[in-house]
Amino acid sequence: IQMTQSPPSLSASVGDRVTITCRASQSISSYLNWYQQKPGKAPKVLIFAASSLQSGVPSRFSGSGSGTDFTLTISSLQPEDFATYYCQQSFSTLITFGQGTRLEIK
């Protein structure tokens, strides 16, 4: 299953509302997770099962979607949110990630 994220990169300012999209090449129901990765660090899960917020993750992060189209929304960007974001499907036993979206400071 191919996962396609858009945009590949994004410039935004602190306080902006940002949306990242992820499209699956076939229906994956809600088997979709989102991760944040900062340079030199391991990824960490933000959202699992398309819309469930991982414990400890700020509520400005939210996820939605089902089937083939999904979104990650950050309601009000904070300085610590500038990072790379990945979607990942666990519908298939052959797990795949999106190519990533790099969120940069404008």
Place this chain on the structure above:
Amino acid sequence: EVQLVESGGGLVQPGGSLRLSCAASGFIFSTYSMNWVRQAPGKGLEWVSYISSSSDTKNYADSVKGRFTISRDNAKNSLFLQMNSLRAEDTAVYYCARDDNTASGVVVSYFGPWGQGTLVTVSS
């Protein structure tokens, strides 16, 4: 505190072998499935392999099938990745990650805790 600590990375020649380890602590290792995920320098994330809690099920990415072998020792709280016939394109940071699941309803798996990663460089 949950901890995953990878080791065993290093420089190896093409065609060579390497064995990665992941030491787990802070949770009941024997009850969780585990994964290896890698990231080539400057690139995105690539899932490599999965092993169930009892080692009954093992899955591999097509890119490593037949060359890599995942295993675990529940008595020693350890996960392993035996990598043979290494190629330049296997150069990456390798992470171990615990397989977590949704608590109710449809069971969706995701990567919960991750280790800090170990760098494997395949070069002559």
